[in-house]
Amino acid sequence: MRMARIFWTTAILSGVLWASRAVGxxxxxxxxxxxxxxxxxxxxxxxxxxxxxxxxxxxxxxFFHNVFSLSDVKMFDLGSYPQGQSKSVQFxxxxxxxxxxxxxxxxxxxxxxx
Amino acid sequence: MVHxxxxxxxxxxxxxxxxxxxxxxxxxxxxxxxLRLNSKFGQARRSxxxxxxxxxxxxxxxxxxxxxxxxxxxxxxxAAERQIFRLPSxxxxxxxxxxxxxxxxxxxxxxxxxxxxxxxxxxxxSCHNPSLGWSDGLPTGVGDxxxxxxxxxxxxxxxxxxxxxxxxxxxxxxxxxxxTPMLESxxxxxxxxxxxxxxxxxxxxxxxxxxxxxGEGITKETIGKAxxxxxxxxxxxxSPFDRWVAGEDSALSDSAKRGFALFxxxxxxxxxxxxxxxxxxxxxNLGLKGSADPGRFAIVPVRISRGAFKTPTLRDVTxxxxxxxxxxxxxxxxxxxxxxxxxxxxxxxxxxxRPLGLTDQEKRDLVEFLKGLTGKQQPVVLPRLPx
Numbered sequence: 001m002r003m004a005r006i007f008w009t010t011a012i013l014s015g016v017l018w019a020s021r022a023v024g025x026x027x028x029x030x031x032x033x034x035x036x037x038x039x040x041x042x043x044x045x046x047x048x049x050x051x052x053x054x055x056x057x058x059x060x061x062x063f064f065h066n067v068f069s070l071s072d073v074k075m076f077d078l079g080s081y082p083q084g085q086s087k088s089v090q091f092x093x094x095x096x097x098x099x100x101x102x103x104x105x106x107x108x109x110x111x112x113x114x
Numbered sequence: 115m116v117h118x119x120x121x122x123x124x125x126x127x128x129x130x131x132x133x134x135x136x137x138x139x140x141x142x143x144x145x146x147x148x149l150r151l152n153s154k155f156g157q158a159r160r161s162x163x164x165x166x167x168x169x170x171x172x173x174x175x176x177x178x179x180x181x182x183x184x185x186x187x188x189x190x191x192x193a194a195e196r197q198i199f200r201l202p203s204x205x206x207x208x209x210x211x212x213x214x215x216x217x218x219x220x221x222x223x224x225x226x227x228x229x230x231x232x233x234x235x236x237x238x239x240s241c242h243n244p245s246l247g248w249s250d251g252l253p254t255g256v257g258d259x260x261x262x263x264x265x266x267x268x269x270x271x272x273x274x275x276x277x278x279x280x281x282x283x284x285x286x287x288x289x290x291x292x293x294t295p296m297l298e299s300x301x302x303x304x305x306x307x308x309x310x311x312x313x314x315x316x317x318x319x320x321x322x323x324x325x326x327x328x329g330e331g332i333t334k335e336t337i338g339k340a341x342x343x344x345x346x347x348x349x350x351x352x353s354p355f356d357r358w359v360a361g362e363d364s365a366l367s368d369s370a371k372r373g374f375a376l377f378x379x380x381x382x383x384x385x386x387x388x389x390x391x392x393x394x395x396x397x398x399n400l401g402l403k404g405s406a407d408p409g410r411f412a413i414v415p416v417r418i419s420r421g422a423f424k425t426p427t428l429r430d431v432t433x434x435x436x437x438x439x440x441x442x443x444x445x446x447x448x449x450x451x452x453x454x455x456x457x458x459x460x461x462x463x464x465x466x467x468r469p470l471g472l473t474d475q476e477k478r479d480l481v482e483f484l485k486g487l488t489g490k491q492q493p494v495v496l497p498r499l500p501x
Contacts, residue, residue, distance in 0.1 A: 062385075064385075064464075079418065080356075080465050102419050105278055105396070105414075
């Protein structure tokens, strides 16, 4: 009985998450690795997205990182977080967004939202 | 058990994998021992286990303490980690300002010339004194009119490796940085126009600029380029640590080697002091008492930047006291005590900061390691300035 409840709860939650993702756009994972923004194993400087897409910033370095943008299109500060943690941002307006790590200024990339 | 743990503590040069494996064994052995003590045969088994375990621990301890093995470990362990700290032989320079002897010599003249200040009395070298580790030995700098400044004069040692300059990172290049104190009213109180007029009226400078930057003349750009070219020659290398990295095992004392293990491990120094120049080129709030300076926040208004300052190099650190952005500490012992406390002011403290629980011996080992970062000192020949 209990197992069945867990099964149905999981199934419903998965469905809700799938539906929200379909509405919200594609999800991208950017790693913060060796003080660089890395996408699919390579350093990335420009990422092209569609309105509604979500970017997850995952810290894989052994020290803290931050992610912020002061761009008019999307202004945010994800704070600082350690290895293994990630935070996400949804880009809801078209335009260019300059993204940096406030701790390590050599880490910067541009997100182009169309 | 106590014996074994102390062996591990005494031998931080053991490879990390070995240490982890042995620590797991300690935990496993500990659990096994507790379970057995709870069993009805516990007493009998303990009587058997105790001498066997003691023999095992002593044997491992003796093995680790054996001079031959210790030497082998110190020569081979951290081999990969050491290479991260190998200082590049070439100093990076922008393609439009590659160093030449003429550019370096001109830059040196400008660096030592007080006519670059409004008072004709303060040169770059007034604060960046080569006799004081290219700093000034003061808690905070002294500027125009002998007024005290808000921050410690940063050493110029190895600034050629910087990707960002000044305590708050407001100068992206050395070329740009060279002009910042010259134009700052509190510092050298100069003006671009006045400096250009003065230099253009000195024939020795006209010919020196023509040789160093043919066809470019005496401009704001060429002045910045020349000073940056000279600053890129202020390099600390060939330290005992560098020799150890290159494979000379006796270049560092055992205490300094233990200090290196702490530096990259328990003391977490490499969270910020990374790579061959011992800086992540990043900005951190270290929780210094009574510091109201916004630091990096004035340039990047993001919460984590408040009270954060650039991580300085640790090369030649024994020559550049006092320490921290406000010169709060006179000695390296005081600095290490600060980190051991996990900082004092907790507001917006860098998240890498935490109490370290260092023993007195560990603190001494860290200082010994830092002493090993003092490079081979090169004599500085002062330039004759054109009149």
